[in-house]
Amino acid sequence: MKFIKISNFPQERIYVLLSEKYRKFLIEKSMKKLTCKNYFELSLWINKTFKTKFNGGDVKYWIEGKRGDKRTNKIHPKFMPLWLVQRLSKLNKEKIEGIQRNVISYRSGGSGLIINSPKLPIKVTPELDSIVIHLLGDGAAGDFTPSYTQKNKQPFDNFIEKLENCFGNFQKSIYFTQGKHQIKFPKAITDIISKHYSIISYRSHDSKIPNAILNRRDTKYKLACIASFIVDEGNIRDIIVLYSSNRILLSQIRQLVLDCGYNCTKIKLNKKANSYMFGLRNKDIEKFYNDLIKLSKEFSTCNLSFKDKDAKFILERRKNKNPKSSKITDKIILNILKKDSFSAKQISRLSGYAYCTILHHLEKLYKNKRITRKKNQDRIYLWKLCGILEKIKILD
Numbered sequence: 001m002k003f004i005k006i007s008n009f010p011q012e013r014i015y016v017l018l019s020e021k022y023r024k025f026l027i028e029k030s031m032k033k034l035t036c037k038n039y040f041e042l043s044l045w046i047n048k049t050f051k052t053k054f055n056g057g058d059v060k061y062w063i064e065g066k067r068g069d070k071r072t073n074k075i076h077p078k079f080m081p082l083w084l085v086q087r088l089s090k091l092n093k094e095k096i097e098g099i100q101r102n103v104i105s106y107r108s109g110g111s112g113l114i115i116n117s118p119k120l121p122i123k124v125t126p127e128l129d130s131i132v133i134h135l136l137g138d139g140a141a142g143d144f145t146p147s148y149t150q151k152n153k154q155p156f157d158n159f160i161e162k163l164e165n166c167f168g169n170f171q172k173s174i175y176f177t178q179g180k181h182q183i184k185f186p187k188a189i190t191d192i193i194s195k196h197y198s199i200i201s202y203r204s205h206d207s208k209i210p211n212a213i214l215n216r217r218d219t220k221y222k223l224a225c226i227a228s229f230i231v232d233e234g235n236i237r238d239i240i241v242l243y244s245s246n247r248i249l250l251s252q253i254r255q256l257v258l259d260c261g262y263n264c265t266k267i268k269l270n271k272k273a274n275s276y277m278f279g280l281r282n283k284d285i286e287k288f289y290n291d292l293i294k295l296s297k298e299f300s301t302c303n304l305s306f307k308d309k310d311a312k313f314i315l316e317r318r319k320n321k322n323p324k325s326s327k328i329t330d331k332i333i334l335n336i337l338k339k340d341s342f343s344a345k346q347i348s349r350l351s352g353y354a355y356c357t358i359l360h361h362l363e364k365l366y367k368n369k370r371i372t373r374k375k376n377q378d379r380i381y382l383w384k385l386c387g388i389l390e391k392i393k394i395l396d
Helices: 020-033 039-050 056-064 082-091 096-101 126-137 153-167 187-197 219-233 247-259 282-298 305-319 326-337 344-351 355-367 388-394
Strands: 014-018 066-069 074-077 103-108 114-118 139-142 144-150 168-170 173-177 180-184 234-236 240-244 268-270 275-279 371-375 381-385
Touching: 014 020, 014 082, 014 187, 020 039, 020 056, 020 082, 039 056, 039 082, 056 066, 082 096, 096 103, 103 187, 126 139, 126 144, 126 153, 126 187, 126 219, 139 187, 144 153, 144 187, 153 168, 153 180, 153 219, 153 305, 219 234, 219 240, 219 247, 219 282, 219 305, 234 305, 240 247, 247 275, 282 305, 326 344, 326 355, 326 381, 344 355, 344 381, 355 371
Parallel strands: none
Antiparallel strands: 014 103, 066 074, 103 114, 114 168, 139 144, 144 180, 173 180, 234 240, 240 275, 268 275, 371 381
């Protein structure tokens, strides 16, 4: 397993808070090494050597690890630039492991959200790779506080757990607006990810899967990425279909699918949705699902989340032999609608029939004026019976 050490972090962006004993040791040892009489003289050496504008007060606050704000009477933690910590460590011939063990927290810049009790070094696991795919899917990152948005609470919580498993506890802002869950999390996370994976852009039309992921030999990592993409950008009905308006990105996801040994269709343009799509071959869905179950036993967050039941339905449906009689199928649908109004997907699940079969019969029954339909708030058709007499007839 590979690791991202603190020496691999983007030094110019990350600021760290060291343990009290270590930060005092590091600065005082540096002053002795440079024969500085006070904090001011150390700041002069730093400014002259690295062309910065620190002062003796900054050095004092770095040792104290905090600084009071006279305007608000609040105490704020005082973080040191990582690049300076590493230069002073090098000056004193201190090993990087020493810094790593003594980092209490870190952030991006001097005021970004903080990662507390960090996990260092960061393990490069299938979870970490899958976070990258989430960011390319329903995430947003760049020169701003990153975020992740999901309509469904389960994958939303799953994403947060992935971040905590990889980076440790962190400050976050969680919202629920316009029917969606959103989290804003430390920019330090995406700064580190961007550097390690050499990511240039997270924008929908410009993003690409990093070569570090594409060239993985261990297919567990690729499988975790496929699952993340399905959660964010996939659709599971009669088959598993993956969508994206970014053809290059989708072709890379397709390559991950092929690398894992699963057959799939070619990429096609979906003109109605103005995006590209491809699907996993049904004969390989069972292998894909079983492989994912095995992976989730090792990394519990690497799963299909709320779409898991849809994948299970496909596997169960393939075992059942439904009657081919059109009248029997119609009667089953009408009896389901006798209880309430349902979407085509819900009727498919309740009947055990394929979604495409149900949709075909619903259109026919609608044309014959035996059922009606109305779009809900998610713009999905809900189907219902036409009148009380229809309910009576179905009982026969």
